[in-house]
Amino acid sequence: MSVDQALAKILDTVVPVATVETVPLLQSLGRVIAIDKVAAINVPPCDNSAMDGYAIRLDDLEPLNELLIAQRIPAGQMGKPLKVGTAARIFTGAAIPPGADSVVMQEDTETRGEVVRVDRSEVKLGQHIRPMGQDIAKGSVVVGCGKRIQPQEIGLLASIGVTEVEVFTRLKVAVLSTGDELVEPGQSLASGQIYNSNRYTLTAFLIALGCEVIDGGIVEDDFQTTCDQLQSLSAQADVIISSGGVSVGEEDHVKAAVESLGQLGLWKLNIKPGKPLAFGAVGSTPFFGLPGNPSSVFVTFCLLARPYLLRKQGQSDVAPVMTTATAQFDWHQRGSRQEYLRAFVSVDEGVASVCLYDNQSSGVLASTSWANALMVLPPNTTITRGARVDVLLLSGLVGG
Structure with a gap:
C-alpha cells in the first residue's frame, strides 16, 4: 500500500x-481549541496613531503650512476635538482626536515654540492612522475550533481580553x-x-x-x-x-x-x-x-x-507542508518503494538547496538529528544534481 x-x-x-475542559490562557499552549473564540471588542478599540508626530486636519494645510500645537495626547489618554487650524502632539498608540484625519510623523515636521510647520505636499489623507478594528473586528472569530494554540494565538487571545480557553482534553x-x-x-x-x-x-x-x-x-x-x-x-x-x-x-x-x-x-x-x-x-x-x-x-x-x-486531538489541519529545493547530489538507485531520505535544506540568496546524509540506513538515528528535512523520492526515480525535488521540512513534522 x-x-x-x-x-x-x-x-x-x-x-x-469529544470531551472539553477549560484552562487558563497561559496553560493552553499546544492544546487544540474546542470552541470558536469570538472577539467581544474591536482591536484597536479606536482609531490610533501609528507614529509619534502630529494629528492634523488635512484641509487646514490648504491655506496654511503652520499649525498651532493645541494639545498633547500620550498613549492611553483621549484628546479633545481638534479645532480648526490646530495640531495635536500625538504618540504611537494614542487615540486620534475627533476631527483629525491624518498624522504627520515628527521627522517630517519643524517646530518653533507652539507652532508646527508641515509640508502639505508630503501629507496624504489618513496616513499613519490605524483604524478601529484594523487588527480584529468585533464579532469576528479570532481563533477557530480545531486550531492548535501556539504562542501567537496566546497573544491574539490576550489582545481581546480572554483569560480562559475551552480546549479538547x-x-x-x-x-x-x-x-x-x-x-x-x-x-x-x-x-x-x-x-x-x-x-x-x-x-x-x-x-x-x-x-x-x-x-x-x-x-x-x-x-x-x-x-x-x-x-x-x-x-x-x-x-x-x-x-x-x-x-x-x-x-x-x-x-x-x-x-x-x-x-x-x-x-x-x-x-x-x-x-x-x-x-x-x-x-x-x-x-x-x-x-x-x-x-x-x-x-x-x-x-x-x-x-x-x-x-x-481535534486539530483540523494535519497535512505537512511540501516544498521544493535544488538537489546537490546525484541519486542513481532506482528503488521500488517511496523513500524519505534524511536531508538538509539551506537557502542562499533566496534559492533553497538540499543535500543528503551520507548513510541512509534505517538504523542510523544520527541522521535524524543532522537533518532538517525529509526528501521525498518516488518509486523508480533517479535524481541528477540540479533537479528540483520535493522536501518536507522537519519544523513542520516535529512538535505541536
Missing part, C-alpha cells in the same frame, strides 16, 4: 476526542517497546544488547504534541506476554504505539497479538524506511505498530502516526 493510501485509510478511522497514549535485546539507559549493557532509544523518541514526540504518555515498558519477545501487556494498556489509553515486533521473524509477536485481541487494518507499506508498519485496534483502542529501527520509527511516526494523533 502506498503512503498516501495508507494515510487516507488511517485518517478515515479517526474518532476525535489531552490524549492518553501508551508507548511500549518489544525486544529482548533492549535495555533502558542507565543500565549496564550485556553482550548483544542495545539501549532503548525508540521509547525516548516516541515519548518526546508525544509530549511535544501535548499528549499524556503512559509508559508500557519493554515487552519481552513472547506472544502471551505481548498479549497481556497490550490488553492492559488498551484499558488505560486512547491510543497505543509500539516499536518493533511487527515484521515476520519468529520472535516478532506484535502482529499476531493484535490480530488475536482485535483487528489489523493494514500491514506493510510501500515506504523506506519503515515497510513493516501495522495499524489496527486492540479491542476498541487504536494501535500503531511501528518498526524497530530508530530512523524507521522517526519517519513513520512523522508521516502516519502524527497526523492521526493531530486529527484525534
Whole structure:
C-alpha cells in the first residue's frame, strides 16, 4: 500500500476526542481549541496613531503650512476635538482626536515654540492612522475550533481580553517497546544488547504534541506476554504505539497479538524506511505498530502516526507542508518503494538547496538529528544534481 493510501485509510478511522475542559490562557499552549473564540471588542478599540508626530486636519494645510500645537495626547489618554487650524502632539498608540484625519510623523515636521510647520505636499489623507478594528473586528472569530494554540494565538487571545480557553482534553497514549535485546539507559549493557532509544523518541514526540504518555515498558519477545501487556494498556489509553515486533521473524509477536485481541487494518507499506508498519485496534483502542529501527520509527511516526494523533486531538489541519529545493547530489538507485531520505535544506540568496546524509540506513538515528528535512523520492526515480525535488521540512513534522 502506498503512503498516501495508507494515510487516507488511517485518517478515515479517526474518532476525535469529544470531551472539553477549560484552562487558563497561559496553560493552553499546544492544546487544540474546542470552541470558536469570538472577539467581544474591536482591536484597536479606536482609531490610533501609528507614529509619534502630529494629528492634523488635512484641509487646514490648504491655506496654511503652520499649525498651532493645541494639545498633547500620550498613549492611553483621549484628546479633545481638534479645532480648526490646530495640531495635536500625538504618540504611537494614542487615540486620534475627533476631527483629525491624518498624522504627520515628527521627522517630517519643524517646530518653533507652539507652532508646527508641515509640508502639505508630503501629507496624504489618513496616513499613519490605524483604524478601529484594523487588527480584529468585533464579532469576528479570532481563533477557530480545531486550531492548535501556539504562542501567537496566546497573544491574539490576550489582545481581546480572554483569560480562559475551552480546549479538547489531552490524549492518553501508551508507548511500549518489544525486544529482548533492549535495555533502558542507565543500565549496564550485556553482550548483544542495545539501549532503548525508540521509547525516548516516541515519548518526546508525544509530549511535544501535548499528549499524556503512559509508559508500557519493554515487552519481552513472547506472544502471551505481548498479549497481556497490550490488553492492559488498551484499558488505560486512547491510543497505543509500539516499536518493533511487527515484521515476520519468529520472535516478532506484535502482529499476531493484535490480530488475536482485535483487528489489523493494514500491514506493510510501500515506504523506506519503515515497510513493516501495522495499524489496527486492540479491542476498541487504536494501535500503531511501528518498526524497530530508530530512523524507521522517526519517519513513520512523522508521516502516519502524527497526523492521526493531530486529527484525534481535534486539530483540523494535519497535512505537512511540501516544498521544493535544488538537489546537490546525484541519486542513481532506482528503488521500488517511496523513500524519505534524511536531508538538509539551506537557502542562499533566496534559492533553497538540499543535500543528503551520507548513510541512509534505517538504523542510523544520527541522521535524524543532522537533518532538517525529509526528501521525498518516488518509486523508480533517479535524481541528477540540479533537479528540483520535493522536501518536507522537519519544523513542520516535529512538535505541536
